[in-house]
Structures are given as C-alpha cells and as structure tokens.
Amino acid sequence: MTVDVSTTALDTAAVKAQFPLLRRQIDGAPLHYLDSANTSQKPQCVIDAMSRFTETSYAPINRSAYRLAAEATDAYEAARTKVARFVNARQADEIVFTKNATEALNLVAQAWGRANLTDGDVVVLTHMEHHANVVPWHMLVAERGIELRWIPLTDDGRLDLSELPRLLDGAKVLSFSAMSNVLGTLAPVPELCAAAHDAGALAVVDACQYVPHNATDVQAWGADFAAFSSHKMCGPSGIGALWGRAELLDETPPFLGGGNMIADVRLDGFTAAPVPAKFEAGTPPITEAIGFGAAADFMSALGMDAVRAHEVELTGYALQTLEDRFGDDITIHGPRDMEHRGGVVSFAFRDLHPHDVSQVLDQRNVCIRAGHHCAKPLMRLLGAAATARASFYLYNDRDDVDALAEALDGASDIFGL
Numbered sequence: 001m002t003v004d005v006s007t008t009a010l011d012t013a014a015v016k017a018q019f020p021l022l023r024r025q026i027d028g029a030p031l032h033y034l035d036s037a038n039t040s041q042k043p044q045c046v047i048d049a050m051s052r053f054t055e056t057s058y059a060p061i062n063r064s065a066y067r068l069a070a071e072a073t074d075a076y077e078a079a080r081t082k083v084a085r086f087v088n089a090r091q092a093d094e095i096v097f098t099k100n101a102t103e104a105l106n107l108v109a110q111a112w113g114r115a116n117l118t119d120g121d122v123v124v125l126t127h128m129e130h131h132a133n134v135v136p137w138h139m140l141v142a143e144r145g146i147e148l149r150w151i152p153l154t155d156d157g158r159l160d161l162s163e164l165p166r167l168l169d170g171a172k173v174l175s176f177s178a179m180s181n182v183l184g185t186l187a188p189v190p191e192l193c194a195a196a197h198d199a200g201a202l203a204v205v206d207a208c209q210y211v212p213h214n215a216t217d218v219q220a221w222g223a224d225f226a227a228f229s230s231h232k233m234c235g236p237s238g239i240g241a242l243w244g245r246a247e248l249l250d251e252t253p254p255f256l257g258g259g260n261m262i263a264d265v266r267l268d269g270f271t272a273a274p275v276p277a278k279f280e281a282g283t284p285p286i287t288e289a290i291g292f293g294a295a296a297d298f299m300s301a302l303g304m305d306a307v308r309a310h311e312v313e314l315t316g317y318a319l320q321t322l323e324d325r326f327g328d329d330i331t332i333h334g335p336r337d338m339e340h341r342g343g344v345v346s347f348a349f350r351d352l353h354p355h356d357v358s359q360v361l362d363q364r365n366v367c368i369r370a371g372h373h374c375a376k377p378l379m380r381l382l383g384a385a386a387t388a389r390a391s392f393y394l395y396n397d398r399d400d401v402d403a404l405a406e407a408l409d410g411a412s413d414i415f416g417l
C-alpha cells in the first residue's frame with residue numbers, strides 16, 4: 001500500500017486529504033471533527049482495502065477447501081500479522097480478534113478471571129477507568145466476591161502512585177488504562193506492569209486510547225494482556241483485539257463457545273482449538289479484519305512517533321489557546337504537561353451544561369463529545385455529571401482548534417454571557 005505522506009513529520013494537509021469524510025461540508029462550511037477519542041474517521045486506503053476484499057476475495061475463513069476460501073483465510077491471517085506487528089507482539093497468534101476493546105477486557109475478566117480468581121482475591125483498578133475496565137470486574141465481584149481496590153488520582157489528574165505497594169499487596173490483577181479517555185492522562189505503563197509483577201499480580205492494560213496515538217510495544221511494556229479497538233485507529237468498527245502473552249492465552253479457558261473455536265465436539269464435551277481460534281467463536285468480522293490490517297499499515301507508514309509529535313504540538317496549542325482566550329471561564333481537566341497527557345481535552349465552560357456547549361458548537365460544525373464518557377466513577381471524582389470533550393487526531397490542525405475557540409465564543413454570545 002502506498003501512503004503519500006512523509007514518514008518523518010506529519011503533513012496534516014496530506015493526511016487529511018486521505019479522509020473522504022473530512023471533505024464533507026454541512027451548510028456550506030467545513031467540518032471540524034474533534035471526537036476521535038470516541039471513534040476515528042477512515043482513510044481511503046482502509047475503505048478501498050475493505051471494498052476490494054468484498055468485491056474479489058470475500059469467502060468464509062477456516063472452513064472450506066476451495067481456493068477462494070483459502071485466499072480469504074490467508075487475508076484474515078495476514079491482517080492478524082499486521083496488527084501483531086503494530087503493537088510488537090512476539091507472534092501473530094498472540095492477537096485474538098474480538099468485537100472491540102470492551103469484549104477483549106470482558107474476555108480477560110470472564111475467561112481468565114473465572115479460572116483464576118476466587119473469593120477474597122484482589123483486583124486493583126484506577127479511578128480513571130472507562131466502564132469497559134470496571135463493569136466486567138464488578139460482574140466478577142458479584143459472582144465470586146473478589147475485592148476491588150482503586151489507585152487514586154492527584155489533583156492534576158495523574159495517577160497517585162504513592163500507595164501503590166500497599167494497594168498491590170496480595171493482589172492478583174492490576175488492570176489499568178494506558179491513557180484516560182477523559183483526562184488524557186498517560187499512565188507509566190512499564191512501571192505499573194513491573195510493580196504488578198513484583199507483587200505477583202497480572203498486568204492488564206486497557207490500551208484503547210493509547211494504541212491509536214502512540215508507538216506501542218507490548219513486549220517492552222512487560223504487560224500480560226492489552227486490549228484495543230480498530231475503530232479508534234482509522235479502522236472499521238466491529239473489530240478489536242486482545243493481545244496476550246502466548247503462555248497465558250494457552251492456559252486461559254475459552255470465552256464464548258460455538259463453531260470455529262473447537263478441535264472436537266462429542267456428546268460428552270468438547271476440546272478447544274488452539275489459540276487464537278479458541279477465542280474466536282463463530283463467524284468473525286472477516287472484512288473488518290482486512291480493514292483493521294489496512295489501518296495498521298496506514299498508521300505504520302505515517303510513523304507513530306510522528307503521530308504522537310503532531311498531537312503533542314496540536315494539543316499544546318489547544319490548551320494554550322483556550323486558556324489564553326477564556327481564562328477562568330474554562331476549566332480544563334487533566335495534566336497540563338504534554339509529557340503526561342494525550343490529545344484529549346475535557347473541559348467545563350462557564351456554567352453551561354456540556355450538552356448545550358456541544359449543541360451550540362455543532363451549529364458551527366465543531367463536533368465534540370459531551371457526557372460522562374463512560375467513566376462515571378471519574379465524573380463523581382470531578383464533581384461533574386458530564387464534561388465537554390474535544391479530542392485531536394492525526395487529521396486535525398490548528399484551524400480545528402481555532403474553530404473550537406471561535407465557536408465557544410459564539411456560545412457565550414448565544415447564552416448572553
């Protein structure tokens with residue numbers, strides 16, 4: 001695949017030109033899509049890869065002896081290899097395709113957790129988790145009485161690790177987000193994985209917001225499991241991945257039962273297929289896997305260091321612009337220092353409800369998210385029912401930030417502030 005952008009620095013105009021949807025106008029004006037932490041737009045090469053596959057190679061995978069089916073199976077497995085390389089997994093079989101990051105985290109809690117955790121065992125989470133890394137553990141608490149402990153946050157929205165040894169004492173699992181979808185906070189992933197292992201606990205990383213924005217090396221992290229979604233990294237929705245260390249995946253029992261995940265089925269039971277098929281019950285999202293692989297290729301060609309550098313520059317500009325322009329009228333949550341945060345900017349604007357802010361911004365084609373961002377425990381900590389959130393990605397530029405600031409000014413006018 002050819003990607004006509006520089007691999008050293010991000011040429012945003014060239015990148016943006018590859019996203020057909022971003023050429024769309026509403027009411028004759030351009031769109032400012034600032035909701036990529038929610039879901040990202042798709043480049044032409046991903047759309048083309050999926051169309052081409054559908055038009056020329058679509059067939060069942062793993063089940064049929066004819067050549068078309070073999071070709072489809074090869075393409076599906078090639079996509080797995082691309083995704084594995086993208087996060088530097090040791091081998092392709094360490095990638096399990098799931099529906100999304102949510103399903104990947106449920107797989108860990110339900111399949112590994114049920115097999116390994118009993119009454120009184122401790123699972124450590126953090127106060128900045130998405131519901132996808134909270135509710136599956138709550139479900140396990142309800143089923144078998146495990147204890148949840150929580151890593152708190154500092155006043156500036158970073159993880160407060162001062163009590164980490166005490167929290168991890170006797171724990172079986174530390175499961176945490178590598179980057180918060182509300183605060184943008186980056187967790188010190190290798191440090192947390194090492195601390196978990198020192199305490200005899202497994203390290204599970206919710207990498208859903210991290211993988212699309214940063215070079216990811218699961219081996220260097222020293223993690224045990226990591227979950228992420230294709231739709232947040234320029235790929236299609238309907239597919240995500242669980243990466244797991246091969247030995248761990250081998251010893252984890254299956255999650256969902258059915259076709260494709262078995263080596264044998266008898267009247268008195270079944271034998272599971274080897275990893276990763278063991279965790280991919282039923283017909284998988286085949287075309288979406290091809291799109292996921294194409295997205296990994298696209299991002300690799302851009303260079304993830306360049307993507308991160310672009311987001312650091314742009315988010316720094318956004319923070320400065322909003323603070324300079326609105327001063328005390330805006331409260332921005334999360335760390336101020338770009339070293340510790342990604343391109344997610346949650347804020348409160350004057351005393352306007354975030355939904356009102358979002359609706360007014362929409363009139364100027366500025367798309368942001370307003371709500372609890374599936375992080376209600378964190379919202380309670382912030383003392384807010386909701387926040388407004390602008391999130392930046394590789395196709396955003398300073399025009400988008402300026403449009404956000406202008407639209408916020410417009411909101412003040414509309415509400416007579």
Ligand SMILES: Cc1ncc(COP(=O)(O)O)c(C=O)c1O
Nearest residue numbers: 100101102130132181208209229
């Ligand atoms: C930090 C984090 N974890 C998990 C998820 C769940 O992702 P998905 O809805 O793709 O399963 C999200 C989605 O916003 C997220 O931001």
